Every structure is written in structure tokens, then in C-alpha cells.
Amino acid sequence: MQIHHSRKKHFTAWILVLAMVLAGSVLMSCGEAEKPAETAKEAPAKATEPIRMGVAGPHSGDLASYGIPTVKAAELVVEQRNASGGIAGRKIELVVEDDVCKPEIATNTATKLVADEVDVVLGHICSGATKAALGIYKESKIPVMSPSATNPGLTQSGDYPNFFRTIASDDAQARLEVDFALAKLNLKKIAVLHDKGDYGKGLAEFAKSFLEQDARGEVVLYEGITPGAVDYSAVVQKIKNSGADGVIFGGYHPEASKIVTAMRKKGMDTFFISDDGVKDDTFIKVAKEYAEGVYATGPVDTTQNPMAVEAIERHRKKYGEDPGAFFLNAYAAAVALLNAIEKSNATDFDSVTNALRTEFVGTPLGILRFDERGDAIGVGFAMYQVQKGQYVEIK
Missing domain, CATH: 3.40.50.2300 (Response regulator)
Known part of the structure; x- marks a missing residue:
């Protein structure tokens, strides 16, 4: 009787183990069956989410005249894109942050934009602020394009594979x-x-x-x-x-x-x-008559480019004034970033940066592509002089 009781207990235990294994298999099967459903829910959601472009630069303080034109350029580019349906049906949103052109504030600006889950960044404007922020974007694998940060090391050092610019270096x-x-x-x-x-x-x-x-x-x-x-x-x-x-x-x-x-x-x-940090109308307004005769380098004048003519006219119509410093460089950068997203049909880092380096794009600066370092091929500087209260290119 004792042996029979023991066998009965073993038999009952095996039944319980088998039941647990079968139950686990069913649960795992159910879990695997549910995963495609979750992915299927995520895919359409991602496809309809807006593409987010961060815009970083000085929007207040002494150097605001360098940063505000970039915000306006981004607004015009995005307005036009969204009016034609966005990119693959996705609208573009701007997330604007002020760094006052100060490195210690630029790091906070970058952190905010990363937290806001931007896909790309247009900015920063000043080289010091740009350098301070780039490491944060690099860690988060976010492509950044500046219309004005000219410090050579930003591209030539190889430290920032996420950085591009639409202006030549210092x-x-x-x-x-x-x-x-x-x-x-x-x-x-x-x-x-x-x-x-x-x-x-x-x-x-x-x-x-x-x-x-x-x-x-x-x-x-x-x-x-x-x-x-x-x-x-x-x-x-x-x-x-x-x-x-x-x-x-x-x-x-x-x-x-x-x-x-x-x-x-x-x-x-x-x-x-x-x-180009002085080639700005604000310098003339502040120095007044003493500005006369001063020389300053700046981006080559491309205002006769058909895209530039259109961009400037749209700016005048929307804001009631001529555009400010680096406007065309910023407009070109915004166009290039969105073109890379469209051509790659993606917003991930590798796809966007590869498109920037391989796809040509028409801009107010001309037809651009970016080299392996992130510099725009074909852009350059010209010399200007203040004559009768305005900067004139020296031919």
C-alpha cells in the first residue's frame, strides 16, 4: 500500500508539470501572436506622426538679428511643404528654442530638443553654441545643419558625423x-x-x-x-x-x-x-556713419538665383520686410534636411545623413550636396563694403 501511494503521488506530479508546460506554451503562442498586432498598430501611427524639426539659435539678446532670420526661413519652407501635403502624408512641425548664442545655454537648448523628440535640427547659429550642443545631438543620433557656424573644427575634426552646414568654414x-x-x-x-x-x-x-x-x-x-x-x-x-x-x-x-x-x-x-559676424545690417545701424567704408566677408551673393528670388519675395509678403543675416543659408538648410527625409523615406540618422551626402538638392544657394565631413560643396565667401549705408559686394 505504501508503494502504491508513492506511485500515485508521482503520477499526479507529472500531470501537474505537463499541464504547466502546456499552459506556458499556450501563453507564449498567444504572446507571439499578439506581437504582430502591436507592430501593426505602431506602423500606421508612426506613418502619420508629424516630422519634427528643431530650430535653435539666438532669438533674444544682442545677436538675435542672426537667429531670427533662420526661424523665418524655417517657417516659410515648412509652410510651403505642408501646403503640398508634407512628406509622404506627414506634416512638419517646428520646435523653436533660444540659445542666446551662449554655449552654456546651448546645452540646455539641445537637451530640450532631444526631449521633444525632434528628428532633425536647423541650427545652431554661433560656432561656440553649436560646438557645445553637438555632442548631445550626437549621442541621440540627430542630424544637425547650421546656416552660419563656420568654425573649421566642427567638420574637419571628424568629431561630429551628425553635423552639416550650408556655409564655408573660417x-x-x-x-x-x-x-x-x-x-x-x-x-x-x-x-x-x-x-x-x-x-x-x-x-x-x-x-x-x-x-x-x-x-x-x-x-x-x-x-x-x-x-x-x-x-x-x-x-x-x-x-x-x-x-x-x-x-x-x-x-x-x-x-x-x-x-x-x-x-x-x-x-x-x-x-x-x-x-560674416559683422556683415549684418545691425552693425550699420549701431555704428551709423562710422560704419562707412568697413569691409566684411559674407556668403557669396546668390539673390538672383530663382529660388532665392522666390524665397525673398515670400519673406517680404509674409513679414513685410527684407530678410536678415543668413536667411538664404538657413532656407537652403531647411530645404536640404527635408529633402533628405523625403529621398530616404525615413527619419533615422543613417538614412538621413546618407541622403544628405548622396542626393543633390536645389536651394537658393544653388544645387547642393554635402561631402563626407558635412561641408556643402560649392558654397563660398565674397568681400563686401559698407557704401552709402549698405553692404555692397566687391567684384
């Missing part, structure tokens, strides 16, 4: 400034100034290097200034004492306008050559 800009100073203006002694930032100092270092390699001229002063200072009379006196017949300045219009004004009030007729 080494090209500095090369033009030095060649113009030596060959066109026949300057011999040049003071090189900068604002100590990634953009301004980077450009000044290139200018200094090019001058030191050229026997036609010499650097008689190399000086960094403090951005935002009320008075630059001390550095202006240094320029005068150096005997410089020309100044090359790397930086932005708030400082440039103060330096030029102080120079002219001191009776100095020293040539002043600067960069």
Missing part, C-alpha cells in the same frame, strides 16, 4: 580677408583682433597664420578683447601705437561697432576688415 573666410588686405588694399602692417570665442578667435588664428606665411605683410598686434565691454579705447590706442594700416577682426557686430566708432572718433582712418 579658414576660407580668413584666407579671403588676408588676400584682400595684401593684394587689393596693399596693406603692410596688420593688427589682428578677436573676441576670444570659438568663432572669432578661430578666424583670427587662421588670419594670423596666413599673414605670417606671407612676406607681403606682417602682424604688428595680436590681441583678444572682452566681449560686452562698454569701452574699447585701450585696444584702439594699441592699434594706433602699433602703426597698423589695417585691422582684421574676428567676432560679432556689437564689439566691432564699438571699436570702429572709437577708431573714427580718434581720427584714425585705418582699414577695418571683418567677417
